Amino acid sequence: MNPFVECFSGCTHAQAAPCPRFVDCVNLGAQCDSARGDEGELRRTELLARLRLEVHQKPVVFVGMGTCGLANGAQGVFDAFAAEFAVRGIDATLLRTGCLGYCSREVLVDVKLPGLPRITYADVTPRDVPSIIESSVLGRSVVVSKLLGIAAPCDAEGWHGLPLLHELPFFAKQQKRVLANCGIVDPEDITQAMAHGAYRALSRVLNTMTPEALIQDVLEGGLRGRGGGGFPTGKKWEFARAQQSDVKYLICNADEGDPGAFMDRAVLESDPHRVVEGMIIAAYAIGASRGYVYCRAEYPLAIERLRRTIADARAYGLLGENILGSGFSFDLLIKKGAGAFVCGEETALMNSIEGRRGMPRPRPPYPSVSGLFGKPTVVNNVETFANVPVLLGLGAPAYAALGTTTSKGTKIFALSGRVFNTGLVEVPMGTTLREVVFDIGGGIPDGKRFKAVQIGGPSGGALPESVIDTPVDYEQLKQVGAMMGSGGLVVMDESTCMVDLAKYFMAFIEEESCGKCIPCREGTTRLLETLTSLTRSHRGESADDALQRFQGMVYLERLAEVITDASLCGLGQSAPNPVVSTLRYFRDEYEAHLYDRVCPAGACRELLTYRIDQEHCNGCGLCAMKCPSGAILGEKKHAHYIIEEKCTRCDQCRVNCAHHAILAH
Numbered sequence: 001m002n003p004f005v006e007c008f009s010g011c012t013h014a015q016a017a018p019c020p021r022f023v024d025c026v027n028l029g030a031q032c033d034s035a036r037g038d039e040g041e042l043r044r045t046e047l048l049a050r051l052r053l054e055v056h057q058k059p060v061v062f063v064g065m066g067t068c069g070l071a072n073g074a075q076g077v078f079d080a081f082a083a084e085f086a087v088r089g090i091d092a093t094l095l096r097t098g099c100l101g102y103c104s105r106e107v108l109v110d111v112k113l114p115g116l117p118r119i120t121y122a123d124v125t126p127r128d129v130p131s132i133i134e135s136s137v138l139g140r141s142v143v144v145s146k147l148l149g150i151a152a153p154c155d156a157e158g159w160h161g162l163p164l165l166h167e168l169p170f171f172a173k174q175q176k177r178v179l180a181n182c183g184i185v186d187p188e189d190i191t192q193a194m195a196h197g198a199y200r201a202l203s204r205v206l207n208t209m210t211p212e213a214l215i216q217d218v219l220e221g222g223l224r225g226r227g228g229g230g231f232p233t234g235k236k237w238e239f240a241r242a243q244q245s246d247v248k249y250l251i252c253n254a255d256e257g258d259p260g261a262f263m264d265r266a267v268l269e270s271d272p273h274r275v276v277e278g279m280i281i282a283a284y285a286i287g288a289s290r291g292y293v294y295c296r297a298e299y300p301l302a303i304e305r306l307r308r309t310i311a312d313a314r315a316y317g318l319l320g321e322n323i324l325g326s327g328f329s330f331d332l333l334i335k336k337g338a339g340a341f342v343c344g345e346e347t348a349l350m351n352s353i354e355g356r357r358g359m360p361r362p363r364p365p366y367p368s369v370s371g372l373f374g375k376p377t378v379v380n381n382v383e384t385f386a387n388v389p390v391l392l393g394l395g396a397p398a399y400a401a402l403g404t405t406t407s408k409g410t411k412i413f414a415l416s417g418r419v420f421n422t423g424l425v426e427v428p429m430g431t432t433l434r435e436v437v438f439d440i441g442g443g444i445p446d447g448k449r450f451k452a453v454q455i456g457g458p459s460g461g462a463l464p465e466s467v468i469d470t471p472v473d474y475e476q477l478k479q480v481g482a483m484m485g486s487g488g489l490v491v492m493d494e495s496t497c498m499v500d501l502a503k504y505f506m507a508f509i510e511e512e513s514c515g516k517c518i519p520c521r522e523g524t525t526r527l528l529e530t531l532t533s534l535t536r537s538h539r540g541e542s543a544d545d546a547l548q549r550f551q552g553m554v555y556l557e558r559l560a561e562v563i564t565d566a567s568l569c570g571l572g573q574s575a576p577n578p579v580v581s582t583l584r585y586f587r588d589e590y591e592a593h594l595y596d597r598v599c600p601a602g603a604c605r606e607l608l609t610y611r612i613d614q615e616h617c618n619g620c621g622l623c624a625m626k627c628p629s630g631a632i633l634g635e636k637k638h639a640h641y642i643i644e645e646k647c648t649r650c651d652q653c654r655v656n657c658a659h660h661a662i663l664a665h
Contacts, residue, residue: 002316003047003191020325022317023203026194051195053112059092059137062110062118064183066099066269067262067301068423072106073125080126084133092137098270100183102170103423105148108183111136117152120165170421173439175402177394177410178386179426182270187305190312193273199318201392202277205284206326211241214285218388220396222408227253227344227381227486228570230407230474233388236378239368240286243376250288250330251372252279253349253381254295254302257341258457259508261488263412264382266424268295268302271386272309276332278385280319281392283330286378290331294349297336306334341512345569346371346379348514359514360569381486383412403429407473411484415441417491418448425489427472434468437491448493452585456485458505459574461581462498481581483574497603498586499593503531505578513572520572523563527579530556534593537606537649553594557583598665605649608664614639616661623653623662 004026021031026048029041049055063069063078081094100108105122111132112118121132121143128146135141141158149165165171176182185192193199205214219234240248252275256264268275279291295303310332313319321329335353342348343358350372352358371377387409391399400408407429413436416422420442427436433453437443444450452462461482463470470480477484492501510524530552533545541549560576567573583590592600599607612623612632617639624632624640631647634640642653654662 003051004194019317020207021203022324023194023199024207027197027200048195051191056093056112056114058114059090060095060112061092061137062095062097062112064098064100064106064108065096066183066266067299068099068103068266069106069108070301074107076126077107077109077124077129080129081133084129088133090133090137095186096188097184098182098187099266099424101174101176101179101266101424101426102148102421104421105423108148113137113140116140116156116159117150117154119150119159119162120148121146122148169442170423170440173431173435174426175410175428176426177390177402178267178274178383178412179271179424181274182266182424185271187270187272188308190273190309190316193271197393198273198389199277201389202280202318203324205281205392206324206328211285211287214281215241217396218285218391221391221399222403222406223384223387223391223399224407224474225380226383226387226411226484228483230484233380233384236368236380237282237285239366240288240376240378243369245376247290247373247375248286248288249372249375249377250279250283250286250291251346251349251353251377251379252291252293252385253344253346253379254293254299255337255344255349256296256299256382256486257339257344257512258459258486258488259505260414260416260454260490261457261486262414263424263487265299265302266414267382267386267412268299269305272302272306273313274386274389275382276306276309276313276319278388279332280323280330281388282378282380282385284328286376288378289329290333292333292335292353292372294335294337294343294353296339296343298339303334303336310334340514341508342514342569342571345571348569349379350377357514359516360571362568383487404471404473404476406475411472411487413487413489415489415491417454417489418444418493418496419491420445429473430471432469432471433463433489436472436489437468441491444491444493446493448495450491451494451496452492452498452501454490454492454501454578455488456483456577457488458508459483459571459577460485460488461577462492462501462585463581464585466585481577481584483577495601495603497535497599497601498582498589499531499534499599500601500603502578502582503528503535506531506575509571509575513575517566517568517572519563519566520568520575523559523567524572524575526552526559527556527563527576530559531579534590535599535604535606538597539645549594553590602664605651608649609644610642610647610649610653610662610664612640612642613661613663616659618659618661620659623657626652626656628652 024031063074065074085092107124109121109124110118131143135143149163181196215234215237223233224230254264320331337343340358343352345360348358348360367377403409410426410428413425415425425440452464454462463482467480470476474484506528510528513520515521533549560580563576564573592598619637629646629648631643632640
């Protein structure tokens with residue numbers, strides 16, 4: 001049911017007869033003469049305050065139920081709250097939200113009591129639910145052991161002096177623009193989204209701007225594509241706008257295939273209305289009548305919430321025929337992808353939508369001239385579309401003032417790997433990688449040293465500490481051998497072998513290559529073979545094998561250049577980046593693997609030599625029992641020893657030794 005219909009008697013908000021100023025009425029007050037008046041304004045104000053949960057009569061509990069929260073048991077926590085409320089007869093509201101960004105502290109639960117600010121608990125399990133209800137919901141006090149922070153200062157008894165959420169190290173340097181509503185609103189409730197400003201930019205565009213003026217605003221704002229190379233979004237729209245065609249298409253690329261990247265999924269799960277709003281605005285700019293969201297089938301929750309969002313937007317007259325009475329019509333469909341990495345490339349993605357195998361084609365013609373079904377098409381990714389309402393809401397000059405000279409706005413990163421705080425991070429362009437890793441991420445755990453950060457996914461680059469002060473900026477990242485990419489940021493400590501890392505990414509790329517062009521298909525296979533030979537045991541190696549290992553290393557860089565120059569699509573052209581960047585910064589590790597046949601990081605197991613520390617071994621015999629090849633010998637209560645020729649480097653002895661007497665070098 002649309003609660004806004006009851007707000008103004010003079011407005012009609014149904015799809016059949018849309019009111020052009022509907023969204024403005026909701027957020028700014030009655031826009032038509034017949035609805036104006038103190039009584040109508042009071043009802044609107046009360047309704048918004050209720051939907052924003054600024055004013056409410058009973059306790060509200062929010063459970064973070066994005067995929068990260070669900071993976072940590074959010075459904076069990078939600079069910080426990082529901083059961084406790086039912087058993088105790090507590091009159092409280094229980095809501096689902098998306099991801100707040102602090103994934104490593106999931107499950108996150110917020111409690112909002114009437115007249116008090118929102119309080120956030122972390123690492124919540126079903127066993128914590130009774131104490132949270134007893135203390136916070138009923139007792140108006142805080143469970144200190146689970147407290148993360150509160151939304152605003154409060155002088156109420158029991159709530160005074162609590163840490164503020166936005167002052168915590170993880171949040172302090174972030175500027176949440178795109179993620180502003182994530183973890184705050186129920187992603188399946190369009191009324192909450194609208195009460196927090198959704199579709200306001202769309203209303204202003206449709207009521208006051210021509211497509212040309214809109215494109216000019218996006219150009220002046222300096223928005224660049226957030227999915228890869230950073231092509232100016234306004235330019236892409238301008239090219240498509242200039243094409244004469246009876247049909248134009250718009251595509252949202254939600255095929256997020258990079259290992260360690262989950263930004264698009266989180267935005268779709270937590271604030272899907274922002275993405276849909278950005279798509280409608282873009283469609284108006286280029287004159288598209290039909291759009292697709294290409295989302296991989298591995299994101300069932302995102303697809304489910306997106307379906308609900310599209311249906312609600314249609315019901316409110318924000319999608320479909322004659323949107324907000326403007327005469328502009330646009331509708332959306334969801335296309336589920338099978339999860340092929342190459343379908344992140346736009347021409348392969350369009351092939352997939354057309355029902356063909358997802359394989360790229362040479363360009364030009366570019367999609368803005370001849371794209372889906374041969375019609376002009378614009379393809380942007382989730383984060384790019386989500387930035388559009390932000391840009392228009394701030395205004396082009398204010399948006400352009402945020403960031404660096406060539407990179408505007410904010411960037412979302414999926415921070416993961418060897419770092420204390422993992423999760424979603426949104427920072428202004430120009431923030432250094434050091435600030436992201438150490439100030440927001442909290443640094444490296446277990447007392448280990450930072451070694452590198454992989455940015456840009458498998459096609460990006462691994463950057464060492466010597467360049468970690470590089471700002472987040474498209475051009476400056478390219479200068480140091482990396483790329484912005486979609487936003488995966490994987491932190492590595494000293495235990496990571498960079499040759500092994502390059503091998504991991506090359507194995508991924510070789511597996512995901514569509515195989516259409518020879519440089520990518522055969523070249524990535526040869527790269528992987530060379531990297532594998534470097535990490536393989538030298539024991540029993542023939543002279544021919546050794547020769548091929550040296551030969552492969554000699555030709556490694558030349559082969560990478562050929563793949564970059566000759567591959568058909570952007571994915572193939574950037575495929576050697578992990579090898580090139582690790583060779584640039586960690587060549588000594590390659591040489592140690594090649595000449596000395598050792599792995600300095602101790603990660604390439606086949607190159608390790610195991611031995612038993614005679615002083616620490618008490619002869620318990622557990623290592624001998626766990627050894628599958630019978631390589632460990634010794635008498636009971638006497639130090640054991642390892643027969644190197646029989647050792648398979650399975651690591652079981654070291655893992656199971658309680659006295660840390662097994663050493664691997």
